Amino acid sequence: MTAQRLLFFAVATTATSLLLGCAAAPPQDATETTATEATLHHEVPPGELDEYYAFFSGGQSGEVRVAGFPSMRVLKRIPVWNLDSATGWGITNESKAMLDGMVTGDTHHVHPSYADGTYDGKWLFVNDKANNRLARIRIDTLEVDATLNIPHTQGTHGVFPQRAPTTEWVVLNSEFRSPFENEGEGDMLDASSYGGVHTIVDAESMEIAGQVTTPVNLDLAATDYSGRYSFATSYNSEGGATISEMLAADRDYLVVFDWQRIKAALASGDYRTVDGIPVLDGSEGTGLTAYIPVPKNPHGVNVSPDGNYAVVCGKVSPTVSVIDINILADVFAGTIDPADAVVAEPEVGLGPLHTTYDGRGNAYTSLFIDSQIVKWNIQRAIDLQASPQEGETPVVDRLDVHYQVGHTMASMAETKDADGRYLLSLNKISKDRFLNVGPLKPENDQLVDISGEQMVLLADHAAYVEPHDVTIVRRDLIEDKVVHRVRLEDHPDAVTQSSVERIGNRVIARMTATAPVFGLQEVEVNEGDEVTFIVTNTDEIPDLAHGFALSNYGIQFIVAPFETKSVTFIADKPGVHWIYCTTFCHALHLEMRMRLVVRAR
Amino acid sequence: MKHQTLAAPLLVSGLLALSGSAAQDLARGEQVYNSRCVVCHGPQGDGKGLIGIVHRAQTSGLVTTTYPRDFTAGVFKFRSTPSGQLPTDDDLMRIVTEGISRSGMPSHTDVSEADRLSVVQYIKTFSDRWERDDPREPLQITDAPTLVGSDESTERGRAVYQTMQCAVCHGEAGRGDGTASAGLQDSWGDAIVPFDFTSGPVKGGSTPEMIYRTFMTGLDGTPMPSYQDAMPEEADRWDLVSFCLRLMQG
Structure with a gap:
């Protein structure tokens, strides 16, 4: 940690404490900052069990991994899209029937099903970005029980289940704009006719309830806490096919999908049917969607545990955009401009990718380029947006991570019960953090204590390529749902x-x-x-x-x-x-x- | 191993009493036994083969060990004959052929019928009960009436389950956790747990007729008695079958 960094810490902490009138966190000098110690114990003694289940995607390995958390002991690798010579997944007739002859896949996001804004212990959902599929994992056995091909899409990346009242729908975004009916006809090189697709899957039947098309690409996904909206970041509103074309515009979008209007359109038959799937036009002006402008090439979208805000990370921009979910109804009603839904856009650092929460009003954003987790206060960011004050920032703390962090996730942070105890920084690059194992190095998943005002790094954990994302779930929500024996x-x-x-x-x-x-x-x-x-x-x-x-x-x-x-x-x-x-x-x-x-x- | 087997007095007397093809069958039966059975049931037929423990059940944290059948006792669980009687040759042949589901006893459909018949004769040399006891007759069991499995029959069966005090061992929900379940022993003094119906197929066979048969025959050598006399009404028996089938659905 450099002297420059320490100075910054001291200033930031002092300013925040004074401005928030926080008596519990008196101003600290630089020496005290470095002496901050963890208050949580992450080591689990022999024979003891972890406090959380952590469900990791396995990236190119095509699997899902289950770890005890915070010990990070890997308890199970669930084969999903890969061939597993141990369990016979991809070899047995039962698994082949679910794999459609493809034993490769790219899992990015694992999300458990919900009831009333927290996990119900029923299913996990995971995508296959490479072959455009969705798999459902039964939590009682922690094995795949259903898969679904998602036609008309490519780069099926973002996936998120409905959070309230229960998970009836799961949405998936297609990141790669492509011809909708991609059958090798027409001028396939003319990218202007390509589009993105927001696919809605019925969680129980694992059938496609509908697909909403957009002219723009759709990257990461989230749902709100009321069962009304789903979200997609779009980094290619230009409709470009090359990297230069994709970076041309100054603004891209958070695309908001209004489920009430989508349900009404599905019920009234206001759609066309392609390959048996209801297809709805989600272009601007159709009423089904709102296009909230955000700085160019955004990445993650994460909803705060109180359900009030969707935070979009700038990626190319050093900012995060805070969208007030409660005024989206006004956007759809046409009474306010889509841009007015953005209530704060604080500068947090270089390469913001994803945001997670502690349930105490703070957000934690991963900074890929800066290799940091930055902690910032949401309300402070909104207040400063409304009344800017010279030299003031919502940033509370910064923690160096090692290195190039992608996703970050705090315990229970994707639920209304975010508990603000642990955070995991899923770093893409480990470089010198582990014994050298050759040119292909492990990832570095770093455990962080976020229970105090300042973040404390607790442990490094090597991971085989490439857990993109993780959900960290309290043990009591899962443990008694898992059986020892099938029937x-x-x-x-x-x-x-x-x-x-x-x-x-x-x-x-x-x-x-x-x-x-x-x-x-x-x-x-x-x-x-x-x-x-x-x-x-x-x-x-x-x-x-x-x-x-x-x-x-x-x-x-x-x-x-x-x-x-x-x-x-x-x-x-x-x-x-x-x-x-x-x-x-x-x-x-x-x-x-x-x-x-x-x-x- | 062969030497040990031949030294058994029972077997020697058995062989001496036979002649011609019967003796040949018995010798073949011994070969088959030593190829397929001896590892569990032991050279003396006393269930003390090298494997020792072939089946364990865990109920509510309680682990019990079920040993392979001790043929020297001449006591058998799964029969078509009344309580206390030896099984018929057909009973033994059925178990040798089909095995006992969910136990360590595999089926032997990959053994020729002649070999299976000969090993059945050989098994009978381990106890002199086979020479002393009267010929056995199977109980006559009709096909299950169509009402079996109906809601009405199941509800009546629930009442029979109470009247017959099945729950004392098998528990109210059929999970094998009744109040008397903890201290049960079999005739050899080994701990035994009542069947947990919610865990799936029963060992004696899961068709209605097979469940009915178990009520009638009891499982000799275990605390499961025959209910032939205690439950004289045919209708009650089939209703109890219905209720057991429902319990097995979990």
Whole structure:
């Protein structure tokens, strides 16, 4: 920390304390500032459990990660769009049915479902930016239970569930302006005909309720706390196809979608139908949307826990724009100008990307270029916008992070119950913070104590590429929803009695797995047969999983207690092939194996 | 292992009493037993094979261990015969073939029918009860009446569940957590937990007829008695089947 920085801290803290009349935070000198110590303990002793669940996206890895928080111990990696040779995701028939032949993906945002502005412990939703898909994860098993292709879109980036009264809708934004019906016809290089799409998905049925088209691109997403609005930042109002074209205009937009008007249009049939999907025109002037001007090329949009403000980060501009959600009705009614919804635009630092909250009126914005988290007071920013005072700033504190922070998220900050305890800074670059592991370095997720006036860095945690975003959820909202065991009959083909059935050249082996034996000791087939194994783990004790690996066939999966999975393959390699349990299950685990005998034709 | 088995007095006397093809079947049965069964049931047929523990159940934090069947006792849970009787050969063949769902006993459909028949004969050499007891007759159980599973039958079954005091062991919601559930033991003195219906399929088979059969036969060697006499009305029995099916739906 430089002397210059320390001086800045001292000034900022003193000014803020005096101006806010905050008796609890007396002016401090620079020495005291550096001596600030954490009040929270982030280390969890052996055998103890964490206070929070943290749900991370996994970026290019295509997965979702579950960590105990604040210890940051990774508890589970949920395969979503990727092939996972451990659990068999992407290998089993059940998972293949949800993957549409694509075992790559790019998860950016994981958001749990809501009831009344806080998490209801039902689902997680996560996007696939690369292949334009949405996945739903059941919280009771923390496994994917439904996926949906989002047609007419590319760069399906922002995703956010409805926050009130309950999550009936989930919205997704398409970041890459593209031809709506992208079928290789017309002048495809003419980008002026491209557009963005705000897709509305029914959370329960996982079907598309409608798509709202816009001429501009739509990046990150948020919803309000009343169930009336959803938001999208747009950084390419120019409609450019090259980076130069995308940076041409001085202002871009926060696009606001009015759900009352969208619902009315859907109910009255005021839409066109494309590929069975109701498509609504969300251009300016249609009444469904409001285009709030913000500085050029904005990035994140995050709504404050009190539901009053949507904060848009400037990215290219060193500012954040504070939009008053309560006066958006006036914008839609046409009684005020869209620009009037912006009630503050404080300068916070270089490269603001995302904002999170402590529930005490403060916002924390990540600064990519400055490699800082900046803490600022929302009301102070609004007051200073209304009556500027020379040399005054809403900034309360700054914390250097290491390095190039993208998303930042505080505990429970995406709910009305933001508790202002911990913050995570998801830094894209770790450089020298960890032992060198070669050219591709880990990310650095830094844990910060935000319970006091000043932020305190607590710990560095390396992460494999690339958790973009995280939601940090109080344990009590999740823990009792998660089961130790699925119901055996949840799978329609659950096996309680092993058997081998032959229908022509198809062979179906139904098999139990109970420590330490498979329900069959040998299965004989002919070369070229289409073989299906259906395997049920009939051990009922929690945490007694079995694996199924078929030698030489590239087939592996795990079945947890009472779980059933199946694989289908062509027996194209003659010979004796051992099938063995891959999950250490018993003192005689190594003996838990059987033979697939493939007779040469 | 073979030496040990042959040294068992029971087996030697059994072999001496037989001749020709029957002895050949028994010798084949022993081979099959030593290939497929001995690891759990042990060379003496006493359930003390190398695996030792093949099944554990956890209910409300209570973990119990269920050992493989001890054939020397001549006591069997899953039968078609009245309480206290030996099973029929068909009963043994059914269990060997189909296994016992959710237990350590796998099915053996990958073993030829002749081998399964021979191992059934071999299993019967472990207890002299098979020579002493009278021939066994299965209970006659009709197909389930159509009312089974209906709301009316289920509600009546709920009352039968109370009258028969099923909840004392199995709990009000069928979770196996009744007031008497904690201290139960089987005939070998090992702890045993009442079945948790909400966990899914029952071991004796989950069709209405199989559940009915369990009420009639009881599970010998466990605290689950026969209700053949206590529940003489046919209608009550089927209503209780309906209620159990509902409990299994969770």
